[in-house]
Amino acid sequence: MSEQANVDTAEMITVYISNLPFSASERDLHAFLSDYGATSVLIPTQTVRRFSKKRTDKPRKPLGIAFAQFANATLASKAIQDLNGTTFQNQKLFLKLHVPYEAEPSPLPETKKSKDKKKKNGKEAPETAPDTVYCHDLPDDVTDSEIRELFQLYSPQEIWIYRSKVYKKRCIPLAPHQITAALVTLQSDKNIVDICDDVGKAAALRGKPVIVKPAFVSKIQEIKQLVKDNLTNARDPPPPAAPAAPAALVQEVQNNDAGSGGIPPPPPSSSGAPALAAA
Structure with missing residues (x-):
């Protein structure tokens, strides 16, 4: 009390x-x-608290x-x-x-856009470009014109079509499969996330829905560097390799004449007459 x-x-x-x-x-x-x-x-x-039920106190x-x-x-x-x-x-x-306990203010609820910036493990996701989208699982023979038509409402500027290997996350590791993807730079005032939602819901390519996401800046830089390297190699091909030296011809001379002592016979005369032995 x-x-x-x-x-x-x-x-x-x-x-x-x-x-x-x-x-x-x-x-x-x-x-x-x-x-x-x-x-x-x-x-x-x-x-x-006691384990015994007999005690009431x-x-x-x-x-x-x-x-x-x-x-x-x-x-x-x-x-x-x-x-x-x-x-x-x-x-x-x-x-x-005594300092009274004061609860920390609860954080504001996360919006869909803020959640997209975080990975499942809680770390920040890679930076995304404000004007470029990433499309994947495209047909292998997709063309530049088809992709431009897909994004015609958003003024497509540059398009990079490439193939990439993808590893599926499963309990049993499987061999990677190759997909065709594209990076499309757009010129529009609309938010890039909203563009991805609109195209992903309404547009289709050859009767199949298109998966569209904001492109990572790191992926854009990687693809541009690959294109630059390929152009450099095409302009400056490596010099041809030097031809291999001809193999030396080894001729074994066998002489069964015991009197020759293993010395090869003299070359034939230029006049065509048999050579005379010296006295």
Whole structure:
């Protein structure tokens, strides 16, 4: 039971006391703080539940802390200054001003656009371009004209058609399959997300719906770099490799004439007459 006084509660200052002996009562603590004008004392406790159903009493266990209220900040500060670190029932007390808990304001509900910026693991998604869309699962032989017709309401400017390998996320790893995709730069005042929604819902290519999303800036840079590299290689082809040197012809001379001593015969005479041996 807490000790209370008839004081205006609007100006009450609360002091938080810790390391309080478990055996201390509210009456004892109030008497200890009476010289400093404490108006009330509260020692929180918790209920100890027992497994036995036979016992109907529920003992309460002190938490070793207390809250004392003072009429004004001057009295509370004086009590903290004088009693912080002093001994009460053989234990050192610690006093400080109590700061009421204030719940943090709940964040605003996320909109669909803000959710699209986050991945499933909570990290921010890659940056998307404000004027370029990404289309995938297109026919392998799709043409530039077909894509321009698809986005004719939004003034398509540049179109890059490419093929990419995709790995499906499954429990059993499968070989990647190749898809045909395109990056389309548009010139429109309409938000790129709204354009993707409109085209994805209303437009179709060869009777099939088109999957359209805002393009990642990193993907645009990657495709442009690939195009640049291909153009560079086409203008400056690598020099042809040097021809391999002809293999040396090795001729083995066999002479069965014992008198020749292994020396090859002299070359034939230029006149066509048989050569004469020297005397």
